[in-house]
Amino acid sequence: xxxxAGRRLTYGxxxxxxxxxxxxxxxxxxxxxxxxxxxxxAPGVTQAQIDQRTAELGLDEPILSQFGHFVGxxxxxxxxxxxxxERPVTxxxxxxxxxxxELGLLAILFGVLLGVPFGMLSAIRHHSVVDNxxxxxxxxxxxVPNFWLALLLITFLALWFGWSPPLVYASPAxxxxxxxxxxxLPAIALGAATMASIARMLRSSLLEVLGSNFVxxxxxxxxxxxxxxxxxxxxxxxxxxxxxxxxxxxxxLGGTVILERIFAIPGMGSLIFEAVxxxxxxxILGCVIFYGAIxxxxxxxxxxxxxxxxxxxxxxGASA
Amino acid sequence: xxxxxxxxDEPLLRVEDLHVEFRTGGGTVEALNAVDLWIxxxxxxxxxxxxxxxxxxxxxxxxxLLGNGRVSGGRITWDGKDITGASNRDMRTVxxxxxxxxxxxxxxxLDPLFTIGHQLVEAYRIHHDVxxxxxxxxxVELLDLVGIPEPAAKFKAYPHQLSGGQRQRVxxxxxxxxxxRLLIADEPTTALDVTVEAQVLALIRDLQERxxxxxxxxxxxxxxxxxMADRVVVxxxxxxxxxxxxxxxxxxxxxxxxxALLEAIxxxxxxxxxxxxxxxxxxxxLDEMPTGCRFVTRCTEAAPECESAQxxxxxxxxxxxxxxxxxxxxxxxxxxxxxx
Numbered sequence: 001x002x003x004x005a006g007r008r009l010t011y012g013x014x015x016x017x018x019x020x021x022x023x024x025x026x027x028x029x030x031x032x033x034x035x036x037x038x039x040x041x042a043p044g045v046t047q048a049q050i051d052q053r054t055a056e057l058g059l060d061e062p063i064l065s066q067f068g069h070f071v072g073x074x075x076x077x078x079x080x081x082x083x084x085x086e087r088p089v090t091x092x093x094x095x096x097x098x099x100x101x102e103l104g105l106l107a108i109l110f111g112v113l114l115g116v117p118f119g120m121l122s123a124i125r126h127h128s129v130v131d132n133x134x135x136x137x138x139x140x141x142x143x144v145p146n147f148w149l150a151l152l153l154i155t156f157l158a159l160w161f162g163w164s165p166p167l168v169y170a171s172p173a174x175x176x177x178x179x180x181x182x183x184x185l186p187a188i189a190l191g192a193a194t195m196a197s198i199a200r201m202l203r204s205s206l207l208e209v210l211g212s213n214f215v216x217x218x219x220x221x222x223x224x225x226x227x228x229x230x231x232x233x234x235x236x237x238x239x240x241x242x243x244x245x246x247x248x249x250x251x252x253l254g255g256t257v258i259l260e261r262i263f264a265i266p267g268m269g270s271l272i273f274e275a276v277x278x279x280x281x282x283x284i285l286g287c288v289i290f291y292g293a294i295x296x297x298x299x300x301x302x303x304x305x306x307x308x309x310x311x312x313x314x315x316x317g318a319s320a
Numbered sequence: 321x322x323x324x325x326x327x328x329d330e331p332l333l334r335v336e337d338l339h340v341e342f343r344t345g346g347g348t349v350e351a352l353n354a355v356d357l358w359i360x361x362x363x364x365x366x367x368x369x370x371x372x373x374x375x376x377x378x379x380x381x382x383x384x385l386l387g388n389g390r391v392s393g394g395r396i397t398w399d400g401k402d403i404t405g406a407s408n409r410d411m412r413t414v415x416x417x418x419x420x421x422x423x424x425x426x427x428x429x430l431d432p433l434f435t436i437g438h439q440l441v442e443a444y445r446i447h448h449d450v451x452x453x454x455x456x457x458x459x460v461e462l463l464d465l466v467g468i469p470e471p472a473a474k475f476k477a478y479p480h481q482l483s484g485g486q487r488q489r490v491x492x493x494x495x496x497x498x499x500x501r502l503l504i505a506d507e508p509t510t511a512l513d514v515t516v517e518a519q520v521l522a523l524i525r526d527l528q529e530r531x532x533x534x535x536x537x538x539x540x541x542x543x544x545x546x547x548m549a550d551r552v553v554v555x556x557x558x559x560x561x562x563x564x565x566x567x568x569x570x571x572x573x574x575x576x577x578x579x580a581l582l583e584a585i586x587x588x589x590x591x592x593x594x595x596x597x598x599x600x601x602x603x604x605x606l607d608e609m610p611t612g613c614r615f616v617t618r619c620t621e622a623a624p625e626c627e628s629a630q631x632x633x634x635x636x637x638x639x640x641x642x643x644x645x646x647x648x649x650x651x652x653x654x655x656x657x658x659x660x
Binding site: 211212213214216217218219220221222223224225227232235236309310311312 | 383385387408411412413414415416417420421423425428429430431432433434442443446447478480491494495497
């Protein structure tokens with residue numbers, strides 16, 4: 001089991017290294033550069049000043065040497081300093097992380113708390129009206145872009161109830177009530193696709209398990225449907241659901257960029273948005289590495305959960 | 321072991337004129353058409369017939385586990401009580417407690433995610449309000465009973481750590497956990513090696529002698545029938561075509577289908593260059609069943625009389641669904657002895 005976990009983590013780190021390298025290269029392909037964006041509006045900027053700033057930011061060096069500095073810093077846990085305000089990237093990210101984590105967790109919570117019962121109900125009453133309605137809604141939930149859903153929610157709540165989400169963000173410590181009200185709509189918009197994917201996946205995997213031989217055995221021994229569905233079939237059908245959930249974390253992280261922007265939430269998503277606008281390379285890189293690390297970590301945990309759920313994976317992992 | 325609390329003419333299980341239909345994409349199909357059978361306490365009844373003849377459906381109907389099928393007619397009586405169409409809640413007190421099943425495929429019939437001990441404890445506690453520790457003792461006792469070596473250690477094993485034969489032993493242990501009065505064994509050895517098959521059959525017979533449990537043995541292996549059965553019920557295409565004692569059926573089969581089944585058993589003295597005897601054709605699909613005798617499409621003795629529907633008739637002390645044999649000229653050509 002430990003070996004299995006170790007191997008998963010090693011793969012994860014390799015993927016993360018690859019992601020960091022790719023992003024490092026790709027952001028330098030975006031047209032426009034940080035110095036010109038910073039100085040463009042200032043009157044009377046001379047070429048010398050531009051060159052000086054470029055040298056300060058280390059952007060005059062060859063790309064390989066820049067990459068060297070980046071990797072060197074990364075090895076020491078240093079993500080560099082922001083081009084914008086010269087503060088350490090790590091500090092900037094850690095300031096913004098809580099809001100994003102909260103939003104992401106709320107979205108997942110929304111998706112799981114509604115997706116699981118919907119999926120179960122759909123499977124137990126398959127081909128019923130309830131099932132058909134849910135399958136239809138699930139397709140919509142998966143196809144609708146989260147930002148569009150967010151805009152619809154804002155618009156219609158305002159039109160029908162005259163209600164709008166708060167404009168000023170409050171951290172949970174300052175005002176938990178206002179904070180949760182603020183997070184409600186973006187969490188729903190973000191979690192809708194997760195809910196739909198979980199419901200669909202759980203429906204099909206539960207249906208398959210409910211038709212399996214061992215479920216028939218358990219029924220033949222007089223077990224209640226509650227034991228059959230929740231304990232036995234439920235556990236067996238969890239693996240594909242966890243897979244979906246792990247992948248959905250990626251969608252949710254990506255979704256925070258635009259949704260935090262729409263709802264004025266000062267999280268990592270808006271940080272990335274601002275950083276891209278200013279070509280603030282260290283901040284972009286730092287955020288992407290952070291997002292990548294969260295996504296990879298979640299999926300390593302999902303891999304480990306497979307082994308917790310299924311002894312066959314557990315023992316295969318131990319013997320390999 | 322329980323004392324048989326019943327009158328002599330009231331069997332443990334009686335199935336009368338049972339009809340079962342399944343919903344499919346293109347409407348309903350009838351899987352059972354007027355099935356009659358009974359099982360007395362402690363007796364072994366072999367239910368034989370080709371795949372798809374309705375043997376397993378009968379077992380599932382008795383347990384109320386038909387899934388998307390339903391009993392559309394007839395009656396199932398358990399220990400004098402009518403349990404036809406009983407609610408799931410009522411049937412749950414019967415399943416595992418009064419009537420237990422061993423299914424065909426031990427590789428997939430245990431939950432792979434729980435230890436076998438957990439599954440046995442669960443089986444026992446469904447019908448017994450006892451502590452986990454007591455149930456645990458019972459589970460270890462059951463593992464010992466079915467001949468699992470080191471039962472206390474194997475208690476913690478997962479199904480995938482056991483061989484097919486051992487898994488089927490665990491299935492038997494689970495089926496016997498609550499001392500049922502009837503055990504339905506649905507082709508319990510089909511998925512096993514021949515050597516393991518003999519061991520599992522010996523185990524079932526041994527346990528039956530020790531506990532006095534009635535046995536409904538579903539099989540298509542006539543060798544198994546000869547070895548285990550007191551009585552035989554022959555199924556064809558959702559109907560019972562012949563029923564009688566094992567000796568009568570094996571020695572003097574009356575229905576052409578039963579005879580064809582017995583002739584299809586390869587024997588040691590069959591010359592090697594001779595082709596294996598087989599019944600030509602296949603069981604007609606459920607939606608294109610002949611209106612008369614259902615075996616008419618494959619019967620070597622088909623005659624105009626076969627066009628009319630056949631009923632189970634008493635012939636020479638047993639029941640046969642064929643117009644041909646009658647008591648006057650007794651039995652048809654006797655069969656040679658069947659190799660056990």
